[in-house]
Amino acid sequence: MNTILLHDEDFISDNRVTLTGRRLQHVLEVHRAQIGDSLRLGKLGGLMGEGRVCSLTSERLELEVQLDQRPPAALPITLLLALPRPKMLKRVLQAVTSLGVKQIYLINSYRVEKSFWGSPLLQAEKLQEQLLLGLEQACDTILPQVHLKQLFKPFVEDELPRIISGSRAYVAHPVAASNCPTGIRESISLAIGPEGGFIPYEVEKLQACGFTPISLGRRILRVETAVPVLLSRLSAEQIMGK
Template identity: 45%
Template sequence: MNIILFEKEELTPDNHVIFNDHRAKHIVKILQSEVGDSVRVGEVNGAMGTGNVLTIHRKYPFIVELAVTLSDSPASQPAIDLLLALPRPIMLKRILTQVTALGVGTIYLINANRVEKSFWDAGILKEEEYRPHLIHGLEQAVDTRLPDVRMCRHFRPFVEDYLPKICGNYSSLVLAHPNSDKSLSHCLVEDYGKVLYAVGPEGGWVDFEVEKFLNRGLQSFSIGRRILKVDTAVVAIHGRISQLMESKMSF
């Protein structure tokens, strides 16, 4: 935890917050803070700053009161969005945390032929269940801006109706597909503006799905001969896109 986040409702009118959960334990046990010390804090979807320790109860139940000063604007909206065929719940938890830490603006969770129907009934798809995993990613990356998570249980309505409405928001739309003969760098346009990358389910997209995506303007690419698990592929591709974008910006 590299920043301690709190919800807007937790901030009192006099700009104090009181923690009595894992955040208090972190301040006591990991940071080993004392009264008068400062810790890095941020408001979810808001500004960042410091919290000055006013009171601290060092034995269970841990309680910490901070006087908060928010002086730094939140990070800018990430330029990378993820379109993901809904994975297994346990894998989704990892992906949500990892891509949030890496920096993602919107996560589109969609259906696909090889997505198990039971996945759509998983508790992790409820906001109160997946939100802590996003928060964990923000805490790791020192950010406050939550990704927008959108879900579509039906493939064709998403690709035929919804996707055309958002394509104009991106300079590059790319589709991970092991049978493609193109590399990722050949699919990203020169200006490296906002990018949407699509990753399929375990077993990959079926031909019908690939054709639908290509007809909507996505370009398929391969990251090599090795077939990766979905969570590994998501992180690897995100890293490559980020590297290409950063290389372009450095010139």
């Protein structure tokens, strides 16, 4: 937790907040803060800054806050990800949130197991838990939007052209002839398939929509590895804020 995220209900006045629960325990056990210490803060959906510890017990923390800094810029990449297994999805959501992705589409694919769509992790509050962990890690305050699209063909034909409009669209495909480009300073739409990749029919549908197949080379990576690698290669300078 590199940034403590504040919610509206934490504020007891315009510049004072009280914290309990998980965030308090983190301050006590990791920061080992004392009265007078400063902590990095951010209001969810708003500005970032610092908070000075005014009072601290095992049950309650009170901070005087000053929020006057903008969060880091969003990464201009729309991620379309074939729904992975729940444990992997947790790690991927945290990673892409940390990297600054703000639009995430979880889509269906022939190789996505139907049971994945019944996972409790896809409930809104469970998804938000993973996104918050990503924001805390990366010192960000703006939550990504996560869209669930369980029908592949209608989504690609009816919605995807509008979503990718004005962006350079790529689909990661292990046998693609073109290598993944690097350092793109434009809006990007990136589609990544499940373990084993999209089937040929799905790649063809994405190509018909405007996607270019790209590859990371001869090595076949797990989805949780491929996602941050692809994001980093496509837009390394933007991730680093340059």
